[in-house]
Amino acid sequence: MIIKSFELNKKKLDNYKYFLFYGENEGYKEESLISITKNKKNINHYLENEILDNEDKFLESLISRSFFDNEKIIVIKKASEKIFKIIEEIIKRKIEDISIVILAGELTKKSKLRSLFEKENSLICSAFYSDNYQSLSFIVNDFLKDKKILLSREITNLLIERCNGSRLHLKNELIKIENFAFNKNKITYEDIHKLTNLSDNYHMSELVDNCLAKNRGKLMKIINENNFSNEEVVSILRIFLYKSKRLYALKKQCDDKNIESVISGFKPPIFWKDKEIIKQQLNTWTLKKIRFLLIEINKTEVLIKKNFALSIQILLDFIFTQADIINN
Structure with a gap:
């Protein structure tokens, strides 16, 4: 059953045992998890791969519970389509005194996991989209x-x-x-x-802005003056994604309006210090190339997750590529 994320706190959900929270808004998912598990004591957290590595042991732990055990809440984080068969098996067995909350990333309409939770009235499915x-x-x-x-x-x-x-x-x-x-x-x-942390974020934001504006001189200066860590790479990519989505939204409005009026009327309001560089970006990018950029950002994020030790080099390759191909 589909319930909108903002309605979760308004509905009585005590009688529901299975929840699927999916989407890219990690903060909102965590808030909702805390809300539905408050005042609960027996909460067990798992990563999806921990369960997949030993499915039999996990199922056995759910079935063979002590007589004195209270209701157990299982929270499965970083879940994906791979967990579908196990969840389906647990639901079929109708195990008593067990509740499961699944926190997943983005799931397509073809997802079996999403489809199961959307269609069954005894299951709760909520999508968590990016904040605006x-x-x-x-x-x-x-x-x-x-x-x-x-x-x-x-x-x-x-x-x-x-x-x-x-x-x-x-x-x-x-x-x-x-x-x-x-x-x-x-x-x-x-x-x-x-x-x-605005000072630290500023250097990351400035890096992204100058890449999107193809200001190669400033871009190289920022890279040379800042020693970004592997941990900061993910934050920089998220800034790329945020600013690229904003650029796409702005560019779509530029068809029938001038750039100045589009920037002035945009929501959220664009900080006055950022307006000039955003004008440069709008004059540099086409809608087609921004769509391609968004795809490349997602590909780069996947590549970094698989090769975290090389994350800085992967990011730099991505940045230099984007700075060079914009006008190609």
Whole structure:
């Protein structure tokens, strides 16, 4: 049964035992997981590959439970289509006092796992799509109102822009702001820049912007001046994805409007310091090439996950390729 993600907290779900949360919004999935498992004690977390490596042992652990065991909640993270047969088997066996929450990435309409959970009324299936300006703005405003913290619209827009679509990053920065705001009457832009990770994120964001604008000189200077780690590579790719999607949305509006009006009217609002480089990007890219870029970003992410030790070199190859082919 399909339930929209924002409706999960509004419905009584105590009688449901099987949940599938899929999609790219990891932060929102984690929030919903916490919501449906609150006040539960016997929670067991597994990665999909841990189960697949020893299916028989996993099934046996569900069946042979102690008489004194309370209800057990199984959380399966980083799940994919590979887990389908095991989940189907568990559901058929109707094992008592077991609830399962599956956290998966994106699943296509052809997915057997997704289809099973969508069609069966006894199962819950929810899709978690990327946050947009509206949802992130609501998170910020709700938090600030609850904590009685005043921030200017400029700072709020900057926080939303720099979190690159991740509510997890946004909430981490808001917690820092809450701690900083204790016994402080006013918070300035400079305070926020020093307090949060915006300074580190700025170098990553600047790297992506100059690659998309094909500013080769600035691009090489940023690369030479920053010693990015393997762990930061994934963050840089996410920034690439976020900014490329935004570029695609902007470019689609440029058909019947001039660039200046498109940028000025875009939501979420584009920070004034970023407007000039975005103009360069819009003048450089076509819709067809942006679509190709989005495909290449996903391919690069998969390649990095398979070869994490080589992630920096893979990223640099990707960056240099994009900077060179834009006008081809």
